[in-house]
Amino acid sequence: MISLEAVTKRFGKQNVFADIDLQLERGEIIVIIGPSGTGKSTLLRCINFLERPESGRITVGDLRVDAQHGTREDILKLRRRTAFVFQNYGLFANKTALQNISEGMIVVDKMPKEKAHARAREILKRIGLADKSDAYPAALSGGQQQRIGIGRAMAANAEVILFDEPTSSLDPQWVEEVLNLMKQLAAEQQTMIIVTHEMQFARDVADRVVFMDEGQIIEQAPPEELFTAPKDPRTQRFLRKILAPTGQTVP
Amino acid sequence: MLNLEYMWELLPVLLSYLPLTLEMATIAMLFALVLACLLAVIRVSRVPLLNGFSLLFISFFRGTPLLVQLFLFYYGLPQLVEALVSINGVTAAVLGLTLHFSAYMAESIRAAIVGIDRSQTEAALSIGMTQSQLMRRIILPQATRVATPTLMNYFIDMIKATSLAFTLGVTELMGATQKEASSSFLYLEAFLLVAIIYWVVVELLSWGQRRLEVYLNRAYQR
Numbered sequence: 162m163i164s165l166e167a168v169t170k171r172f173g174k175q176n177v178f179a180d181i182d183l184q185l186e187r188g189e190i191i192v193i194i195g196p197s198g199t200g201k202s203t204l205l206r207c208i209n210f211l212e213r214p215e216s217g218r219i220t221v222g223d224l225r226v227d228a229q230h231g232t233r234e235d236i237l238k239l240r241r242r243t244a245f246v247f248q249n250y251g252l253f254a255n256k257t258a259l260q261n262i263s264e265g266m267i268v269v270d271k272m273p274k275e276k277a278h279a280r281a282r283e284i285l286k287r288i289g290l291a292d293k294s295d296a297y298p299a300a301l302s303g304g305q306q307q308r309i310g311i312g313r314a315m316a317a318n319a320e321v322i323l324f325d326e327p328t329s330s331l332d333p334q335w336v337e338e339v340l341n342l343m344k345q346l347a348a349e350q351q352t353m354i355i356v357t358h359e360m361q362f363a364r365d366v367a368d369r370v371v372f373m374d375e376g377q378i379i380e381q382a383p384p385e386e387l388f389t390a391p392k393d394p395r396t397q398r399f400l401r402k403i404l405a406p407t408g409q410t411v412p
Numbered sequence: 413m414l415n416l417e418y419m420w421e422l423l424p425v426l427l428s429y430l431p432l433t434l435e436m437a438t439i440a441m442l443f444a445l446v447l448a449c450l451l452a453v454i455r456v457s458r459v460p461l462l463n464g465f466s467l468l469f470i471s472f473f474r475g476t477p478l479l480v481q482l483f484l485f486y487y488g489l490p491q492l493v494e495a496l497v498s499i500n501g502v503t504a505a506v507l508g509l510t511l512h513f514s515a516y517m518a519e520s521i522r523a524a525i526v527g528i529d530r531s532q533t534e535a536a537l538s539i540g541m542t543q544s545q546l547m548r549r550i551i552l553p554q555a556t557r558v559a560t561p562t563l564m565n566y567f568i569d570m571i572k573a574t575s576l577a578f579t580l581g582v583t584e585l586m587g588a589t590q591k592e593a594s595s596s597f598l599y600l601e602a603f604l605l606v607a608i609i610y611w612v613v614v615e616l617l618s619w620g621q622r623r624l625e626v627y628l629n630r631a632y633q634r
Contacts, residue, residue: 209538211534211537211538237540237542238540240537240538240539240540241539241540244538244539245534245535245538245539247531247534247535247538249529249531250531251531251532251534251535251538252532252535253532253535253536253550254528254532254554254631254632255550255553255554255557255631256631257631264539264549265539265540265541268541268545268549269539269540269541269545297630297631297632297633299631299632299633300633310535313535313539317539317540
């Protein structure tokens with residue numbers, strides 16, 4: 162239902178990754194882990210064409226976009242089907258919480274304003290910020306801003322939501338509320354691809370964990386399998402390094 | 413020492429020329445804003461060809477004195493273009509002010525656009541907005557806020573610069589003062605009075621500017 166085929170991305174002459182394949186089913190939740198600078202975020206950004214891959218195909222539902230031949234219209238359509246949640250929230254500073262969520266529905270989906278606002282209010286209720294509808298981003302905490310960022314992604318009614326390290330720039334006290342909202346989405350069977358360093362969260366929520374290193378998918382498996390019995394030495398090394406200080410089971 | 417009675421009598425005479433001064437400044441400001449936005453967007457998006465033109469345009473109109481530009485439009489160009497022979501002083505002044513100030517304003521608008529953090533651009537694109545929707549709905553409204561103090565400065569400068577129109581034979585505030593002064597020989601009174609009129613107008617504008625800034629900053633209160 163969502164698939165990446167032979168997706169290749171270069172910066173200059175340097176391959177960030179080459180021939181990446183990845184498939185996921187509706188309702189599936191994939192967490193991508195791996196060392197920094199291995200192309201996890203870039204891969205996520207390629208799915209949404211925030212970075213244009215050099216080659217490969219991305220399919221979401223019945224929409225198939227070829228990296229080389231995809232038209233502007235294809236890309237706009239693809240972006241509407243793949244919502245994005247950013248590490249730094251990326252909220253529109255000149256718009257209220259409500260407007261941040263309704264903006265895409267009004268401008269891109271051409272929904273009447275009243276209807277879009279009504280839906281945005283529903284979403285605000287679901288993300289627990291009904292009382293903040295008229296607040297501007299500058300007046301909100303990091304956690305609240307990121308929840309609005311997620312609300313904006315929910316409003317797109319996208320087939321998949323892509324999360325790029327959604328808790329990495331949050332103060333520790335706000336991480337929990339954002340992860341809880343993501344768990345709530347997971348419980349509602351929202352299809353998600355999440356790049357994160359929150360290993361416990363990956364364990365709790367992921368259907369499948371993908372380990373990436375140096376631009377390659379090294380290994381993918383359900384979390385209990387990948388975390389307790391990783392097959393590849395690189396996965397083992399990475400997990401040992403990242404889990405040891407937290408006192409979790411070291412494979 | 414100062415002939416206050418003369419100044420009092422002169423006041424309504426001069427004030428009757430104030431509307432023309434404000435009209436020239438306002439019209440030139442509106443045209444200059446539109447032109448400056450265009451130039452700035454062309455520069456930011458690096459539109460091929462037009463970008464080079466913008467650079468040349470900005471370079472010329474910032475690099476030469478306003479008075480030279482006004483003389484070029486009023487006395488110089490009609491030599492080249494027949495149709496411009498009948499150009500009147502007001503039109504030439506508005507044209508010169510527009511082009512001159514748009515070059516400055518383009519640069520401050522460009523700086524304001526570039527200053528808006530990239531994550532908002534990416535977010536807008538990620539929800540499927542087009543470049544022009546992104547500009548109109550996200551970038552320009554925020555750039556407006558950042559650029560407002562500088563743009564208001566240019567507007568104030570422009571009001572004062574309309575006084576140069578008197579060198580093109582326009583009887584605006586400054587031209588009228590000059591005429592009155594040379595018939596009464598009370599130069600100090602006349603020019604002091606006109607200075608005060610410009611000053612008061614600019615002060616009123618500055619007050620308006622502060623109100624406008626409070627309004628534009630409403631989204632950024634913690």
